Amino acid sequence: MEAIIPYTSxxxxxxxxxxxxxxxxxxxxxxxxxxxxxxxxxxxxxxxxKAEETRVEAERLLDEYKEQLAEARQESNRVIEQGRKIAETMKDEIVAKANEERESMLARAREEIQGEKRTAMAELQAQVADLSVAVANRLIGTTLSANDHKSLIEKFVAEVGSLDAE
Amino acid sequence: MDLGESIQELLHELQPFAVIGNNTGKTSLILTNYMVFLIIAIALTIVFFVVASRKLTLVPKGVGNIAEWGVEFVRNNIVLDVMGSEGMVYLPFIVTVFFAVLFNNFLGLIPGLKPGTGTLGTTFAWGIMVFVVYNWVGVKKHGLVPYLKSFLPSGTPWWLVWLIYPLEVISHFLRPFTLGVRLYANMYAGHIVLGIFGIFVVMSLAALGPVTAVVGTLSLVMQIIMYAFEVFVAFIQAYVFAILTTVYLNGALHTH
Known part of the structure; x- marks a missing residue:
């Protein structure tokens, strides 16, 4: 027991x-x-x-960029579509104009041909008449009266003219 | 020397003796061996913390980090756990209690040295100090009479007051003893266990033979295991002493 008691010091x-x-x-x-x-x-x-703030900001920017990208894509699609439409219209116009021109050229060509043909015919008729008279003179050896000439020619011309009518 | 004598010598060696002064009795003015170790441990604690507190870095490292970790442990796991944020006022006191006990316990684990807490003189003194401090805190908060009245648990039937109140008062007065004896006995017993296995090893070596070789080897293994256990006990006892101090302080502030 004595050992248990602590020293005051x-x-x-x-x-x-x-x-x-x-x-x-x-x-x-x-x-x-x-x-x-x-x-x-x-x-x-x-x-x-701060990290949280940065994260939120980054997310916001990403959304913004995504939106902008989508808008840009839409816009480019729109421009392409518009371009296509314009090209198509132009194509149609060009084709129509070309057709028109072709038609008018053909018509003019036809008219010209007709004109030339008519002129050629007239010339041919005149020459044929003269030629016929000359040939007749040669063949017959005599000269027909003016009236004989005339009736003969007219008869001949009528025949030739009927060729023209075809 | 036989086993009985060796153990007698071990027990005798664990008694305090005068290093300075003449031991003429319990009240003589002496400096005991335990006090030398106590002063060394306290000085080391002061040096450690003062050096550490001058070497703090925002990114924790080195000795500053160890000190911070220790203080944080006491703050979070003892003070805040038991008392919440109102206990922060008492943090310096509880930190001191924890590290005074811890450094003394650890110093005793160095072979050849003894813990300052291995004598009742130290542990009992600190137990009384805790008793005085928590009662003083209680009296300061509530006033002397309401504080003394608060020892009686609420809801005690009036016809039992004569029995319960003295018991409660006695339980308060037992606290410094239980604090002191628990810590002292743990340190003392730990050293006896380590010492006895040490004696076994030495005696086996002195009388080397087939049986003593086995006994000596087993004793050495046991001594190593017990040493590790004593490191754990040294920490746990510091924790227990500090957490009980905190619980007593909390009880004095929040009387029932």
Whole structure:
């Protein structure tokens, strides 16, 4: 039992030692440590908040870009479609115009041909008449009266003219 | 030397003795061996924390990080857990309690050294100190009479007050003893266990033979296992001492 009772000097030394340690920790060691712990907690909190903000901003930008991209695609499709329409209209117009021109050229050509043909016919008729008279003269050796000539020619011409009517 | 003598010597060696002064009795003015180790441990604690607190970096590293980790442990796992944020006022006191006990316990684990907490003089003194501090905090918060009244659990029937109140008062007065004896006994017993296995090893070597070789080897293995266990006990006892201090403080603030 005697061994259990503590030495008074041990009680005093341990209390004083504790007091010294308490003052050293309380006044010198703990304030900077607590400050650092708080600062770090604050810093981590800030960093997390900032990261969250950045994430939200990045997401917003992505959405914006996606939207813009979609718009641009729509716009380009629209432009292409418009271009196609214009090209088609132009094609139709060109084709129509070409057809028209061809038609008018054909018509003119036909008219010209008809004109030429008529002129040629008239010339032919005149020459045929003269030629006929000359041939007749040669064959008959006599000269027909003016009236004979005339009736003969007219008869001949009528015959030739009927060729023209075809 | 036989086993009995060796154990006697071990027990005797664990008793405090005067390093400075003349040991004429329990009240003589002496510096015991335990006090030398206590002062060394406290000095190391101060040096460690003061150096660490000058080497703090925002990105934790080195000695500053260890000190921060220790303080954070006490703050989160002891003070905030038990008392919440109102306990932060008492953080310096509880940090001191925790690390004073921890460094002393650890110092005793270095072979040849003893823990400052291995004598009742230290543990009992600190138990009384905790008792005084928490009661003082309670009296300051509630006033002397309401605080003393609060020892009685609420809902005690009036006809049992004569029995319950003295029991409650006694339980309060037992706290410094339980605090002191628990810590002292753990340190003391740990050293006895390590010492006895040590004696087994030494005696086996002295009388080397087939049987003693096995006994000596097993004892050495046991001593290593017990040493690891004592490291754990050193930490746990510091934790228990600090958390009980916190619980008592919390009880004094929040009387029932």
């Amino acid at each position: 041990e009680l005093l030394v341990s209390l004083v030692s504790f007091g010294v340690l308490f003052i050293a920790l309380w006044k010198f060691a703990l304030p900077p440590i607590m400050k650092m712990l708080d600062e770090r907690a604050e810093k981590i909190k800030d960093s997390l908040e």
